[in-house]
Amino acid sequence: MTKTISYQGEPGANSHIACREVYPGWTAKPCPTFEDAFAAVTEGEAQLGMIPIENSVAGRVADIHHLLPESGLHIVGEFFLPIHHQLMAPKGATLATIKSVQSHVQALGQCRRTLRKLGLTAIVGADTAGSARQIAEANDPARAAIASRLAAEVYGLDILAEDVEDEAHNTTRFIILSPEPARIAPGGDCVTSFVFRVRNIPSALYKALGGFATNGVNMTKLESYMIEGQFTATQFYAEVDGHPDEPGLKRALEELAFFSRQLSVLGTYPAHPFRANLRDREPAE
Numbered sequence: 001m002t003k004t005i006s007y008q009g010e011p012g013a014n015s016h017i018a019c020r021e022v023y024p025g026w027t028a029k030p031c032p033t034f035e036d037a038f039a040a041v042t043e044g045e046a047q048l049g050m051i052p053i054e055n056s057v058a059g060r061v062a063d064i065h066h067l068l069p070e071s072g073l074h075i076v077g078e079f080f081l082p083i084h085h086q087l088m089a090p091k092g093a094t095l096a097t098i099k100s101v102q103s104h105v106q107a108l109g110q111c112r113r114t115l116r117k118l119g120l121t122a123i124v125g126a127d128t129a130g131s132a133r134q135i136a137e138a139n140d141p142a143r144a145a146i147a148s149r150l151a152a153e154v155y156g157l158d159i160l161a162e163d164v165e166d167e168a169h170n171t172t173r174f175i176i177l178s179p180e181p182a183r184i185a186p187g188g189d190c191v192t193s194f195v196f197r198v199r200n201i202p203s204a205l206y207k208a209l210g211g212f213a214t215n216g217v218n219m220t221k222l223e224s225y226m227i228e229g230q231f232t233a234t235q236f237y238a239e240v241d242g243h244p245d246e247p248g249l250k251r252a253l254e255e256l257a258f259f260s261r262q263l264s265v266l267g268t269y270p271a272h273p274f275r276a277n278l279r280d281r282e283p284a285e
Contacts, residue, residue, distance in 0.1 A: 005048040006040035012129035012151030018081045018174045019050045020150075034063050038071050041177055049073070049177040055083070056171045058106045063238050064175075065225050067210050068266055069195050075177035075267030078191065080274035085146045085165045088132060088157035090111055093141035095160050102131040103146035111146055113206050114164040120144070132157060171274075175267075182269045186243040191220070191275075193239045193266040196256060204238075204259050211255030214238065215248035 001274050006029045007015035019028040029046050031037040042047040054060045068075075085107055089098050102109070102123040103116060108115065115122055125131035125145075132147040136155035144160065145151075152159050175193075182188055198204040221239040242249040244265060257263045 002027050003048075004040075004046040005050055006031050006037045007050045008032075008034045008037045008052075009127050010129040010133060012132060012154040013049055013082060013127060013169035013176050014081060014148055014172060015052060015174070016129070017148055017150055018052075018079055018172075022050070022077075022079050022176070023048070030220055034067055038067055038073065038177070041073055041179060042071065047178070050074075050079075050174050051177060052172050053175050054173050055106070055167055057110050057167055057278040060223060062225070062259055065223070065235075066227070068237075069235070069264055073177040073179060075175045075193050075269055076178040076180075076182035077269050078272045079174045079176065080272055081174055082170050083110070083165060083170040084149070084163045085128075086149050086152055087111075087114070087144055087161040087164050088135070088152045089144040090136060090139045090141060091156070091158050093158065093160065097141040097144045097209065098144040098160070101144045101146055102135060102225070104128045104131070107146050110166060110170055111164045113166045114161065118161075126284070129154070132265070144285045148251065148271055149259075176269075181267060184243070184268060184270060186245040188243070189271045189275075190241075190243050191239055191271050192242060192244055192249065192268045193237070194253075194264060195235055195237050195266065196260045196263040197235050199259055199261050201259075208256050208259035211252035215252045217242055217249050217252045 004027045005019050005023050007019050008031050009015050011031055016028050029040055037049050041049040052061050053064050100121040102124050102125045105124045107128050108122045110201055114239050128147040129151045130156045131145040132151040132155045135145040136157055198208050218241040223237045224234050227235045
């Protein structure tokens with residue numbers, strides 16, 4: 001029986017590419033919104049979901065931090081996808097004929113130098129693959145799109161310029177969601193993700209995080225964001241190296257829970273090999 005993995009976007013999107021690379025034998029299910037991609041997993045239409053959480057150029061995908069804690073889903077894996085943008089247009093078009101280029105606002109921002117060099121007018125589309133589809137349907141040699149190589153194949157467009165992104169390090173990190181948590185043993189190279197809200201007392205955040213320092217736990221991410229439209233209601237998303245059953249992290253989470261109004265572990269999962277490259281690039285102290 002073929003298994004299904006959901007993603008947000010249209011066929012040819014970068015999320016579609018991530019699904020094919022990590023689960024090549026699975027059926028990739030496109031969904032109009034992130035909410036739909038989450039719902040496909042919670043309602044049993046898909047066994048897993050492939051969701052982008054951050055990009056090395058554009059930063060975090062804000063919607064995900066709000067959707068994750070309420071979804072009831074667990075992070076069971078991660079994947080880092082190098083992003084390569086292709087400038088594409090209908091067959092017969094050339095760099096001389098195109099006047100405008102359509103894509104997702106982040107993709108346009110990641111290709112500013114190329115667009116300026118070619119003198120193209122940027123048009124914001126809902127997403128990269130959807131823009132490629134619209135350009136193919138319009139069949140206008142003056143209109144181009146920026147999307148993935150897969151999108152060019154899916155929609156029958158010619159690539160006029162390859163890898164037009166400004167930054168070579170452009171990479172998107174995806175998390176893989178499941179109704180059930182990953183079953184991994186302590187001691188391996190793994191990551192634990194969680195959200196928490198600190199109690200409304202002086203130095204609460206300082207005290208809450210102190211346990212990670214005293215127990216030698218490496219915190220790789222800490223982000224805050226408002227919830228429920230309140231300036232005083234702040235939730236934190238964090239990631240640390242290690243497994244909650246390891247003594248150091250177990251003590252650190254216990255101390256965090258004491259100083260928090262709410263703590264929820266979203267998942268413990270194997271660290272992707274790409275993280276080794278990140279550690280290698282860290283500057284020496």
